[in-house]
Amino acid sequence: MADRSASPLFQDLHRFAVVGVNHRTCPDAIREQLFVADEELPVVLRSLRVFGVEEAMPLSTCDRVEVAGVFPNPEEARSIIAKILCAPVDLDPALLEPLLYRHVGGDAVSHLFRVAASLDSQVIGEPQILGQMRAGHRLARSLKSSGPLLDATMSAAFEAARQVRRETRIAEGPVSIAAAALSVARDVHGALERTRAVLLGSGELGLILAEQLHNSHGTPVTVLDRIARRAEATAKSIGAHHGTMDTLADALVDADIVISAVGEGRTQLTEEMIRQTLVKRRYRPIFLVDLSVPADIDPAVNRIDEAFLFDLEDLERSATEGKNARRAEAEAAREMVDAAVARFLSDQSGRIAAPSIARLRAHLEGMRETLHAEQPNLSAEDATRLLLKRIMHGPSEHLRRLAATDNLDDRTLSTLEELFGLDQEQGDDL
Incomplete structure (x- = not known):
């Protein structure tokens, strides 16, 4: 059997899997319980090793919680990940x-290429996910849980994402x-x-806006989330303060700008809450940005004179790039990512074939040298005919044995025909 140690990457690809939940597949109430903070990753990785997962990279964001890794049996991957993610939260x-x-x-x-290129996010083109994946991969490597397959895949995914950002305008939409x-x-x-600003939740557009406020204008930002550790992780990513929704009433009084990116499908801020807040603010105006669909903020807030509520549609009308332009850029990005995936898989399959091709070439060259040493005076025609006979002897005998034992199946014959470009109408000359 050929030695494939030179290409462990592609050899393990059939065991490589990504398992998880995202904003489309899992209710928020369940997904938010599964959030894994950076300091919890070593425990998760140890658990994965117990189940025989050789390489692993967990990724936990507001949109998704998933694990990419080399599993002993991919058919059991869902069961393994379910047990590991559920254990800490009962x-x-x-x-x-x-x-x-x-x-x-x-x-x-x-899947990993699409996620890195921000084609699987709630907001296509958002820049946060690429940084989150880079950080997750660095952490996995520092904890010695990455390996050749994961390293090569992530490196190629990051390059594909960079190409998408260089050659399309996909990132211009969120910006x-x-x-x-x-x-x-x-x-x-x-x-x-x-x-001063407060960010509710951790949706991508909310993060982008809060980050720009903080970085470009020095606006102090406080992140509030029902899950304290997620609020802390989000705040850390943009250099903000953090707290829980229990402090919402006080935070609103201090906030000149409220960015809501919770996205749980229920009202977070009512008209009455904003009226009470404005009384405490002595009617200083408040700007509210609702970046969730369905909305987080009751549209009735628009009836309040000192409250200025803008939702995603309002902002898209004001933005220079509309939905149609972003859809076109996203389609171009998808084609680019698909091509990058095809190149990556082709390159890796070529690597696993290379050692066998080299051995075959060396074997045939050895037969040629042996023939020349045995009969150095043969003419070119006789030498070629004799070499061809020797080359054909082993494969011919093997095919005859397979046929004699009813083991010569169509797949073997098809492979033979594809390898040598045989025309079936030529018949069997073996």
């Missing part, structure tokens, strides 16, 4: 397992929406350097 794995998606082999590679929000905020408050 959740029944049987409840989670049906909600988990599982991508194996080339499909797993394609233009954030820019529109900042423009309205300046109309309401004037210089943003004197404002």
